[in-house]
Amino acid sequence: xxxxxxxxxxxxxxxxxxxxxxxAHRCSGSMYPEFSDQSYAWAYDAGLRQxxxxxxxxxxxxxxxxxDATVDRTTDGTGNASALNAAAFxxxxxxxxxxxxxxxxxxxxxxxxxxxxxxxxxxAFHIEGKDIDAMTAIVAHLDSIGARKDQYVLSSFSLTTARxxxxxxxxxxxxxxxxxxxxxxxxEGFRWVFMAGSETDELIQ
Numbered sequence: 361x362x363x364x365x366x367x368x369x370x371x372x373x374x375x376x377x378x379x380x381x382x383x384a385h386r387c388s389g390s391m392y393p394e395f396s397d398q399s400y401a402w403a404y405d406a407g408l409r410q411x412x413x414x415x416x417x418x419x420x421x422x423x424x425x426x427x428d429a430t431v432d433r434t435t436d437g438t439g440n441a442s443a444l445n446a447a448a449f450x451x452x453x454x455x456x457x458x459x460x461x462x463x464x465x466x467x468x469x470x471x472x473x474x475x476x477x478x479x480x481x482x483x484a485f486h487i488e489g490k491d492i493d494a495m496t497a498i499v500a501h502l503d504s505i506g507a508r509k510d511q512y513v514l515s516s517f518s519l520t521t522a523r524x525x526x527x528x529x530x531x532x533x534x535x536x537x538x539x540x541x542x543x544x545x546x547x548e549g550f551r552w553v554f555m556a557g558s559e560t561d562e563l564i565q
Contacts, residue, residue, distance in 0.1 A: 373409035373484040374510040375531055383410040383486055386427055393456035394434060395425045396467035400475050404483065411479065412486045415472045417493040422446035423472040423501075429490075433459065435469060446471055473501050484511045486533075495524045503528070513552055519545070526550065538563055 375381070386394040388403045395414065403411060415423045424441055431437040431444070435452040444452075454467035472494075476485065489495025495516060502512060514525035515533035526532035526549055533552030534545060538560060545553070555563065 372481050372508075372511060374508075375410075375484045375486075375513050376510055377410075377484070381410050381484075382408065383412055384408045385412055386414070387411060393454050393460050393462075393464055393467055395427060395469060396454045396456070396464070397450075397470040398464070398467060400470070400479065404479065409483045410486060411475075411483050412488070413472055413475060414488045414490060415494040415498055416441045416490045417497065418442060418444055418446055418449055420445040421493075421497065422449070423494050423497050424449045425470050425472050425475065431469070472498065476501065476507075477505065480505060480507060481511070484513075486513045486515065488515045488517075489521055489525070490516075492518075492521050492524065495521045499525060499528045499530065502530070515552065515554060522550070523548075536563065 384403045387399040388408065389395070392399040392402045400411060413425055414427045416426050418424050419442060422445065424446070426441045428434070429440055431439065431441050431452055434454060436455045437452045441449065450468050450471065452469055454469065456462065456464060456467065487498055489498055495514065498514065509530055513531045513533055514522070515535070516522040517535045519534055522532045522534045531552055532550055533554055534540070534550055536542065536553045536555045
């Protein structure tokens with residue numbers, strides 16, 4: 361099904377909107393079956409304007425939305441997402457009953473570019489490129505549609521992968537740990553950092 365949300369007439373959200381930004385992590389995975397083809401419409405209709413995508417490269421070069429490396433936890437399939445092409449990925453059924461509950465009907469995992477194209481200009485996206493190939497494809501797609509750079513933050517646990525976004529002129533984020541040289545990544549041009557709440561007070565400060 362098409363991924364759509366109520367259009368409305370409000371100004372599109374940006375990554376520079378007044379803090380705090382309320383970001384729909386895993387597309388509001390605690391409210392709706394995470395990263396399903398309809399969770400973005402539900403989140404948008406609920407008023408959320410900062411949406412997250414976890415992008416994984418698929419076997420045919422498409423980018424699927426999936427948090428885990430495998431499809432086992434959230435779908436009725438098994439194995440690595442990267443082993444599936446776009447058609448096989450989208451044919452999976454989201455197995456929300458085993459980990460979420462509720463009755464949402466038939467849901468499937470979406471492709472990243474379908475979601476981006478459906479909401480481009482209306483929301484701010486926070487996109488994690490799970491691998492170099494996914495980040496490269498995401499940047500190329502955003503460039504091809506003339507995406508506004510004030511509506512996208514592209515992130516990675518890997519500094520090498522995050523640099524792909526930074527070098528393309530997008531707001532880029534790295535996931536910091538106690539081993540991260542914060543001064544060095546600032547000097548390189550990074551202005552967004554993600555970190556776990558379990559990190560030390562020293563790092564967070």
